[in-house]
Amino acid sequence: MDKTLKISKIKDGTVIDHIPAGKALKVLNILNICENNSISIGIRVSSSKMKEKDVIKIENRFLEKIELDKISMIAPRASISIIKNYDIIEKFSVDLPQKIMGILKCNNQNCITNSGEPVDSEFNLVSSSPLTVKCAYCKREMSDNEIINNL
Amino acid sequence: MLKNKSLISVSDLDEGDIENIFEKADYMCQNMNNMRQNEPMKLKILATLFYEPSTRTRLSFESAMERLGGYVISMADSKTSSFSKGETLADTIRIVESYADIIVIRHPLEGAALLASRFSSKPVINAGDGSGEHPTQTLVDLYTIKKELGDIDNKEITIIGDLKYGRTVHSLLLALTRYNVKINLVSPSNLKLPDYVYKEIKNKLDINIINDLEQSIEQSDVLYVTRIQKERFTDKNEYYKLIGSYKITKDEAEKMKENSIIMHPLPRIDEIDADVDFMKKAKYFKQASYGIPIRMALISMIAGD
């Protein structure tokens, strides 16, 4: 039996695949999951592409751009499948945005964006591996876990 | 062209801009006494918004504007002013932009000047944002080296003191990456240059991190001294033990080359002995005086007709 079938199929919803092993809960954390969404999570399932990976399947839920951007910060290689009536009707990879607006809080407490001003946070992508971004305001850089903790 | 542009960071300027500013500053130096009569800034208003005290920087901007024949309006003490009492900086700027033609801001938070410039239709000059940038100080520093040594390229510059919190040092180092210079950095171990600054400059500058000023004092063209603040030390005894070894005395200064210079962004506390002040090499007061032509040049290039 195919090992990936350990997680049951969903009828309608979204599959987030190729999440780095162990990061599924971080991904779940940034999605607002409500009562209508039943979720299956696979943690450290074997994968031909990544050796080990995490997978999330969410019933009755489709992702918005801002959520996809957040996922790209945690799982830059994640692939998204949209399922309707058990069929994959669309499949794509997340895209790390060059400019990251409003989804990440600057880690620098002394940054003007943390003082209640009417502006979105704004970061520029410095490198994708290791993931590093730079605050457009205070110019401080953040990477990997620092980014995930501030999503 | 700087016309109507904000100046937030030295990296906003290209080499041509810096040369133009220096040329204009030369012109201001030569015509210092006629400028008030010529009134190139006649009927223009400069607003200074200082959310953090820095009398010297504020006076320098105000003096520059007055010397150009313009007017100055200024926020009273930011602690008592109705601006800043819970009002966002964005709101304050939206109001002040209708009062003035150019805004100078000093703020304790990093990125404040950039934010101000985004809410203002009038140009904003950053006069220091937290531990971020202070571009006009950097221009004054570069101008001082150029005026006193004829050129910035091919100079050996030793920077000593607080390299961790010293905003002027970070800005200066970033700006010096445009030139072909050799840099020596000397600091106490708890006040070393932060990684995020080092990362930006390490591939663009010839940098030596040394423990002892003796290793570089004799060949340096510039000795740039910064203040070591007592508040940075939890153990005050540590401070007193250390400050002695970072003090520039007349004996130290005499080891320097004939045509070398000593700079300091001021105010100084104990870092340079008063005996040094009378030496030809001591250029820190001259450096402060260059703040006027540099700021006159900037104001007229940015807000002039």
Ligand SMILES: [Zn+2]
């Ligand atoms: Zn920031």
